[in-house]
Amino acid sequence: MKVLAIESSCDDTSISVVNSAKKIEFLKTINHRKFHKDYGGVIPEMAARQHLDIMTILGKTIRKINFQKIDAIAATHGPGLIGSLIIGSSFAKGLAMSTDKPLLPINHLQSHLLSPRLTSNLNFPYLCLLVSGGNTALVLVKRADKFITLGKTIDDSAGECFDKVAKAMGLGYPGGPIIENLATRGDIYKFNLPLPLTKQDNLNFSFSGLKTASIDLINKNKLTEKFKKDFAASFQSTIARIFLKKISTALNHLNNNNIKIKDFSICGGVAANKFLNSSIENFINNKNLIFHQVPLALCTDNAAMIAWNALEILSIRNKKFKQYNVRPTPNILIHENFI
Numbered sequence: 579m580k581v582l583a584i585e586s587s588c589d590d591t592s593i594s595v596v597n598s599a600k601k602i603e604f605l606k607t608i609n610h611r612k613f614h615k616d617y618g619g620v621i622p623e624m625a626a627r628q629h630l631d632i633m634t635i636l637g638k639t640i641r642k643i644n645f646q647k648i649d650a651i652a653a654t655h656g657p658g659l660i661g662s663l664i665i666g667s668s669f670a671k672g673l674a675m676s677t678d679k680p681l682l683p684i685n686h687l688q689s690h691l692l693s694p695r696l697t698s699n700l701n702f703p704y705l706c707l708l709v710s711g712g713n714t715a716l717v718l719v720k721r722a723d724k725f726i727t728l729g730k731t732i733d734d735s736a737g738e739c740f741d742k743v744a745k746a747m748g749l750g751y752p753g754g755p756i757i758e759n760l761a762t763r764g765d766i767y768k769f770n771l772p773l774p775l776t777k778q779d780n781l782n783f784s785f786s787g788l789k790t791a792s793i794d795l796i797n798k799n800k801l802t803e804k805f806k807k808d809f810a811a812s813f814q815s816t817i818a819r820i821f822l823k824k825i826s827t828a829l830n831h832l833n834n835n836n837i838k839i840k841d842f843s844i845c846g847g848v849a850a851n852k853f854l855n856s857s858i859e860n861f862i863n864n865k866n867l868i869f870h871q872v873p874l875a876l877c878t879d880n881a882a883m884i885a886w887n888a889l890e891i892l893s894i895r896n897k898k899f900k901q902y903n904v905r906p907t908p909n910i911l912i913h914e915n916f917i
């Protein structure tokens with residue numbers, strides 16, 4: 579089977595064709611970061627206009643694709659920015675209706691959580707840490723359509739914390755990769771930052787206290803290159819310590835409930851961070867579990883994971899998917915399915 583998918587939930591416009599043998603036959607992603615850079619975050623209306631323009635360019639490139647060989651069309655229907663979602667999902671709806679193909683409306687968060695299975699062999703159930711710009715959650719992936727959120731952030735996401743702290747240092751957007759780069763030359767022990775909710779035995783995260791404490795510290799110091807490097811290293815290692823504590827609590831929780839898992843992965847934009855990845859990989863390997871790293875191009879928003887999600891659904895659901903009236907939903911939750 580072969581699926582053509584569209585992703586447009588935030589500030590990446592992406593089209594991909596993936597087949598059920600896990601081959602990414604086509605993937606083109608254009609991000610709008612340079613347009614949002616000066617604002618320290620994504621401006622929703624500007625993102626929608628960018629999707630509109632880019633979709634015209636990408637629309638031309640897909641003329642090369644042989645539509646007779648495409649079995650279904652898929653598109654992100656949420657969560658995300660409503661203007662952005664409407665553009666991608668309408669484009670997909672037009673393609674599906676005009677070619678009389680099934681249309682699969684996809685939950686973007688579920689696609690991130692299934693993305694490790696596109697490049698690696700993970701068996702259900704597995705544990706996944708989802709860390710994107712809008713979400714931080716520990717999720718038990720039971721099936722391609724069954725997700726149990728064990729814990730999630732009660733305020734900001736880790737990605738937002740990276741972005742806002744970088745903004746406070748005048749470093750630009752998105753902040754994650756810039757902080758990661760600075761941190762390679764800094765001292766992780768230089769600053770002691772708070773580790774919110776790590777003393778509690780629950781699986782929720784909180785990053786707003788860390789964000790405020792970090793911004794306070796930044797405002798009290800001279801922004802020398804040395805300060806920025808040491809701060810970035812200490813900040814990044816604090817995030818790693820929070821993740822390790824919560825993953826450890828989650829593994830104990832699964833063990834106590836007799837839920838056996840073999841595989842672990844981390845997905846979403848923040849999963850592109852090499853330091854976080856290797857800290858978690860070492861920890862997971864010591865627990866005799868298998869750590870699966872998602873390739874960089876599939877960590878941040880992309881349509882290949884949307885296509886793969888659709889293929890996973892098609893393999894377990896015997897349905898025609900020819901209803902074209904599912905509406906995009908900006909705030910759909912991790913476990914909620916569109917179909």
Ligand code: KG4
Binds near residue numbers: 741752851878
């Ligand atoms: O999943 P994603 O591409 O988009 C949405 O959530 O829509 O995640 C974007 C987030 C941003 O907060 C960005 O700063 C963060 O991922 N990010 C990183 C790195 N690359 C991207 N955070 C830490 N280290 C990185 N290397």
